[in-house]
Amino acid sequence: MKGIVFPGNDRVELREFQDPEPGYGEVVVGVRASGMCGSDLHAYHAPAADGQDLVIEGHEPCGVVEKIGEGVPSHVAQVGDRVMIHHYWGCGTCSECRSGWSQLCTSMEPRISSVNEHGGHASMIKVPAAQILPLPDELSFKAGAAIACGTGTAWGALLRLGDVGGKTLVVVGQGPVGASATMLGVALGARVIAVDLSDARLQKALTFGADAVVNPANEDVADAVRRLTGGTGAELMMETSGNSRGAQSGIDSLAIWGRGCFVGVGADVHFNTRDTLRRQLTLLTSWTMSTVEQMRCARFVMERNLPVDDLFTHTWSLGDAEDAYRWFSEQTDGKGAFVP
Ligand SMILES: [Zn+2]
Ligand SMILES: [Zn+2]
Incomplete structure (x- = not known):
């Protein structure tokens, strides 16, 4: 599959990656929308880091479960489930992880999509099954993407x-x-x-x-x-x-x-x-939100019928990545999403 990377100094490339296969306890989500977040621009503007393996960008992925690894109970994930992703994971057992704040994990360096794990600007993303959260039927994939970081x-x-x-x-x-x-x-x-x-x-x-x-x-x-x-x-x-x-x-x-x-x-x-x-x-x-609050935010948006979709002014394909980030870095318009 192809994924968007930032080689440094405002450059954007679409590179070839192996299709992800889920390991034990993991799922692969087919990305239906991957939001652009203002914090992407820090990585976009960063100087080139030679010799470093680049990860796929995007930390607001939302989509449908496509592949399920061993050890994932059927009540946690089924192929076809519409899901949001909490894009950080840690040890799963420290008090911060247990309260849904895996980005604050005290036992290990948290894994973060688009930082030290592949993100969502691709057709698929692999995450631990515990990081997927149900996306209410009433919400679009774009809304689920926004709630995963910006709106959340x-x-x-x-x-x-x-x-x-x-x-x-x-x-x-x-x-x-x-x-x-x-x-x-x-x-x-x-x-x-x-x-x-x-x-x-x-x-x-x-x-x-x-x-x-x-x-x-x-x-x-x-x-x-x-x-x-x-x-x-x-x-x-x-x-x-x-x-x-x-x-x-x-x-x-x-x-x-x-x-x-x-x-x-x-x-x-x-x-x-x-x-x-x-x-x-x-x-x-304040740093984003917990898994628990991500789900509460989604429910709040759904129950009030809030126009989260209207945050988006632009939808891009992966091949448009260069134009998309040049536009987004001007920061005068709305939000963009990639729809692979
Ligand atoms: Zn932890
Ligand atoms: Zn963000």
Whole structure:
């Protein structure tokens, strides 16, 4: 089969790999949608690492069980099952693994699709059977792909922020994670102020239920948030841009007793403890979600009939990979998915 790899320095190649065969306790999933996630761009932009075996990219695969290895009970997987994938796995027995947080495994270096295991930008992916999660019939494969990272990351961060109903939530960045945070935050009863440098993304945020939008190119974000909150600032903030200025503007937008959660990777955040403690701020980080919460997120999206599919503006075939990542790296549009 063919799989997408990043040889370094913004290059994208489609390379030939052997079709995966499931070992003991493993399954092979036929990929029906493989989402593009903002964090792919860190690997895409990275310098070339010569002599290293490249893994297939993509950590938002979703599809149908095609092959089942020995030792997988029939109630866990049947050929044809529609499944999401939790794209990290660990020892399976430490307390983090047992609670569904295999990415935090304390006994071994976690295996991560597209980092040290092959990912989903191919026609098939092999994973331990414990990492597949049922995809509700009502959800599309693309929705299942988004929930596996981007949308699930927004869900996980909203859980970290806690009770969001009735609160004003500033979401910095309206890429796939931020747009998901807008959609989910509104569904949970928050009033969302969406922030992005792209007017097209802000327009989309309004269709996902944002109450107000702010473009930092036109207006200071903290000033705008104060104007929109009677001068007090926002009770809650989620930073999804990974941009240092974006992160700072998020902190500055918070009210006294405000809570902020950082999910964008790459921002350098500096805060002065005097300013921070005198506003009694709570600043958190959040890394995707557990298997348990991935399934809860899928059910929440299904029950509320949330338009997760509308996050996607582009669908690509594997052969379009170069164009797809050149487009995605501009970060002005929606989300893309490969449909092998
Ligand atoms: Zn573990
Ligand atoms: Zn991701």
